[in-house]
Structures are given as structure tokens and as C-alpha cells.
Amino acid sequence: MQYFVQQMVNGLTLGSIYGLIAIGYTMVYGIIGMINFAHGDIFMLGAFIALIVFLILSSIFVSVHVVLFLLVMMVVAMVMTSLYNWTIEKVAYRPLRGSFRLAPLITAIGMSIALSNFVQVTQGPRNKPIPPMVSTVYNVNGISISLKQIIIVVVTVALLALFWYLVNKTSLGRAQRACEQDRKMAALLGIDVDRTISITFVMGAALAAVAGTLFLMYYGVVAFSDGFVPGVKAFTAAVLGGIGSLPGAMLGGLMIGFIESMWSAYFSIDYKDVAAFSILAIVLIFLPSGILGRPEVEKV
Amino acid sequence: MTAARALLDIKGVETYYGNIRALSGVDVAVNEGEIVALIGANGAGKSTLMMTIFGTPRARRGTITFAGTDITDLPTHEIARLRIAQSPEGRRIFPRMTVMENLQMGASLDNLKYYDEDVEKVFTLFPRLKERIAQRGGTLSGGEQQMLSIGRALMARPKLLLLDEPSLGLAPLIVKQIFDAIRELNRTQGLTVFLVEQNAFGALKLATRGYVMVNGVVTMSGTGKDLLANPEVRAAYLEGGRH
Numbered sequence: 204m205q206y207f208v209q210q211m212v213n214g215l216t217l218g219s220i221y222g223l224i225a226i227g228y229t230m231v232y233g234i235i236g237m238i239n240f241a242h243g244d245i246f247m248l249g250a251f252i253a254l255i256v257f258l259i260l261s262s263i264f265v266s267v268h269v270v271l272f273l274l275v276m277m278v279v280a281m282v283m284t285s286l287y288n289w290t291i292e293k294v295a296y297r298p299l300r301g302s303f304r305l306a307p308l309i310t311a312i313g314m315s316i317a318l319s320n321f322v323q324v325t326q327g328p329r330n331k332p333i334p335p336m337v338s339t340v341y342n343v344n345g346i347s348i349s350l351k352q353i354i355i356v357v358v359t360v361a362l363l364a365l366f367w368y369l370v371n372k373t374s375l376g377r378a379q380r381a382c383e384q385d386r387k388m389a390a391l392l393g394i395d396v397d398r399t400i401s402i403t404f405v406m407g408a409a410l411a412a413v414a415g416t417l418f419l420m421y422y423g424v425v426a427f428s429d430g431f432v433p434g435v436k437a438f439t440a441a442v443l444g445g446i447g448s449l450p451g452a453m454l455g456g457l458m459i460g461f462i463e464s465m466w467s468a469y470f471s472i473d474y475k476d477v478a479a480f481s482i483l484a485i486v487l488i489f490l491p492s493g494i495l496g497r498p499e500v501e502k503v
Numbered sequence: 504m505t506a507a508r509a510l511l512d513i514k515g516v517e518t519y520y521g522n523i524r525a526l527s528g529v530d531v532a533v534n535e536g537e538i539v540a541l542i543g544a545n546g547a548g549k550s551t552l553m554m555t556i557f558g559t560p561r562a563r564r565g566t567i568t569f570a571g572t573d574i575t576d577l578p579t580h581e582i583a584r585l586r587i588a589q590s591p592e593g594r595r596i597f598p599r600m601t602v603m604e605n606l607q608m609g610a611s612l613d614n615l616k617y618y619d620e621d622v623e624k625v626f627t628l629f630p631r632l633k634e635r636i637a638q639r640g641g642t643l644s645g646g647e648q649q650m651l652s653i654g655r656a657l658m659a660r661p662k663l664l665l666l667d668e669p670s671l672g673l674a675p676l677i678v679k680q681i682f683d684a685i686r687e688l689n690r691t692q693g694l695t696v697f698l699v700e701q702n703a704f705g706a707l708k709l710a711t712r713g714y715v716m717v718n719g720v721v722t723m724s725g726t727g728k729d730l731l732a733n734p735e736v737r738a739a740y741l742e743g744g745r746h
Contacts, residue, residue, distance in 0.1 A: 374607075374611060374614060374615065377600075377604060377607060377608060377611070378608075378611065380597070380599070380600060380604075381597055381600070381608050384597045384598060384599055384600065385595055385597060387559060387579075387595070388591065388595040388597070389608070390557075390559070390578075390579035390580045390583065391557055391579065391583055391588075391589050391591060391595075392583060392588075392608050392609060392611060392612075392655070392659065393580050393583035393584045393611060393612045393659070394580055394608075394611065395578075395580045396580065
């Protein structure tokens, strides 16, 4: 039982990171119907920017509170990553809007390769480690919960609350949902659709950057290729939860996290990805639009 | 008709869908304070003209001027910000937003500044919407969606209101109610209205002036009364088609 709960905690941590990335996939899909395959690399970029900020900060200040450290890393990563994603949307995706559906998809794959190669060339191909930032571990009834895990879950919950408020209660969120449901009508009501799409990319990137920072803090290492696997997993999470649905993305992320940690604990760790993707396949057979997704027919 | 002072002035507009010409050299003027009706059969290009005013699709030739500003090539949202509102063909209610959110979308030009005040006016016009306030747009009946679409357009405090078939799919009693509401808005607030209708009788009775469109060309124009009395118009759009 203890072991099980321990794996729950690990799964929750992992799932939080996947969920944060998955929201970016699902939002962009919701608003322009495109899978942004470069989103995983945006996440990796966020982790690298956080790494660079960490190195700069730790060479200037000897002892600063770790929370402050993390906060600065996160904010800088969010801003820079958003800037990247904003530019990518403007330069690579916007000119293709209204073109055939496959065009932006292929461009996104190209963008993904370009980003990871850019980081490989500028930062080097090797793993980049950082010294452990947070090493406190609490022991609750034989279950060890590290402070890192608590930080990840707390940051995720706080961001989700903020995000939920933004999407459901502000005029910006209302405009985003309007564009998602009927772009032409939104424009007829004076909504600048291009700007709303840009903001969506910025929001997705900001969440991915937070996920990247948390990833770096959790594993203490990042490499240029780290965008791919978490990216694919988060994409899977978005599809599993129902692509286009925000709660679905988070739910899917948590599920993938749980499946992975449980499978590694009770079966073979080598097969954890096989398990995650198999469950995706099985769920999609019975629920083709994902767990919380809505069927396509509702399009009016 | 003083074309130079017209609030909305459409001159020689040609619109295409791909290579197919939908409008060929359309001239229409709507003066301030008028109700102008555009009648015509299915597929004549009436709705295309409504959307061309908003630049989607864009006019390939000709000019569209609103209150002295050339809006032919302006982005759609900037045209809307000049206070032209439309209740478009197919109503285009946001299906997964509540009635309230749909109305709020209408008021987004002023960032909901006059929302409370204006929403009461809409509710006076369409009390039904008040009962449905928390319901999702996609679950409303056709008539309710029509009311919501018009209400949403009014929330923008328009100088010019474009209505695409406000009577479509509605019970005669509700059609009368909506036409009365339009007349009332025009009379009390001087709202300028440009409406497209297949219900030619009701529209021409309501309108100050009217245009008849056939295959993307304006073939006739005149006061509502004249058109109503015109034998050609009667033969083509009124006799037997009167509700």
C-alpha cells in the first residue's frame, strides 16, 4: 500500500508537468485546429532558458533563497519562451493560414527540428546538469515526498487556477473561446482574431516554460533532445483527455503520469512508454474524441 | 438620394468565390436614419453583399464607404469597430457560450462598459432571452437564436445594423414582433438598418427604401411603397408568397 501511494505521488508530479505542456497543444488546436508539433521543443527551450538563468544567477549571488531563484528562472523563461512562440506563429504559421490543412502541420514539424538543432548547435549536444536546487525530502508514514514534488504540484495548481480564471472570467478568455467556436463571427464583433491567436500561442508557451523550469529542477539535467519525448507524451495526454478541452489536457496529463509510474513500479520500466501509448490506443477505440472531448458533429 | 452623404455607400462592388462571380457591379446606398431592404430570391447574392461589407469575402472591384471612411480593404474587426453590427446569415451564435456570454461578446467593443444598461434594453425587446440567460447558445431554439443574434448585434451600440433574414424560420407572430422592434429602434433612436429579406412583403412595408437583387445585380430600387406596388416585384416576390 505504501509503495502504491508512493507511486501515486510520483505519478502526480510527472503528470503535472505533462499536463502543463498538454494545455499548450490543446489550446492551439482549439483555436486554429492545428497540432503544433514544435510545442515540445518550446518546452525544452523553456528548460534551457531556465538553465541559463540559473547559471547566471548562481555565478553572481552566492546564497539566495531557492524560491526566489526559481521564481526568477520561471519568469525569465516564460517571457523568453513566449517571445519565441509568438515569433514562430507570426513567421511560420500565420502566412499558411487558409492554406491546406497539412501545410502548417508540416511547418510545425520543421519548426520542431529547427528549434532542437538550434539548441544543439548553440548549447552543445551533451546533457546539461545543474547542482540540486532543492534536496529536502519529507517522510510521511514511510512515504517519501520531496520538496521538489510539492513545489511542482503547488505551482501547477496555482497556474491552473489562474489559467481557469483567465479563460472563463476575463474578456480575453471570452474572445479566445469565441475565436475557437466561430472565428468569422468573432471578427464581425470587432475581435482582432490574429491578435487573439498570438496571445494563445504566448499563453501556451508560458505554461510550457514553467513545465520546462520544473522539469529542470526535478531531474537536474536537460538536453537539446528533451523536447521530443515529453512533447509526444503531452500530445498523447491532450488527445487522451480530448483535444480542444482544457480540463481534458490536465486529466490526460495526470493519467499518462500515473500509468507511467505505476507501470514502472509493478511491471517493467522499459515498457512504460509502451503502456502509456497502448492505453491511449485502447481509450481512443471506445472514446474516439478522448475522455472529455466533444464529438465533432457539434460544429454549427 | 444624396449619395455623397450616404452613411453606407456601396459602389460598383464585385465579389467572387474563386472564379465564380457572386456580385457584379452592385450600387447600394443607405442614408442615415433609413431602413433599407434588399430583397431577392435564394442565391441572388444578398448575404454575400452583407458579408462583403465586412470584407469577408473582399470586394475585388468597387468601393465601400462608411461614414466617409473607405472600408473596402479594412480588416474585418476594424470595420466592426466603426460601429457596424451584423446579425449574419445562419445567426452564428457561439454554441458553447451561454446567452449572457454571447451578449457580452456583442458588447466587447466597449469592454462591457454599457453592458448592464444595454442588456436591459435587449431584454425589453426580447424577454425570452432573459429566461434563457444561463443556457448555452447551441441549445436554444431557432427563434431564440435569431433573437439572440439580433440582441448581440444591438449590444455593440451600432450606427448601422445589418440584418440578414431576421424573419427566417420564425413564427409569424415573432416576425411581427421583430419587425416592430426594428421599426421602434429606428424611430426612437434613429438607428440605421440595412436588412436582407426573403419575406419581401414584410420587409418592404417596414423599409423606407428597397432594392431588388437578381443574380448578383441590383435590378430595381425605389421606396418601399413603390416597390410594393410595382407589378414586376409583385409577380416575382409577393403574389402567392405572402405570409
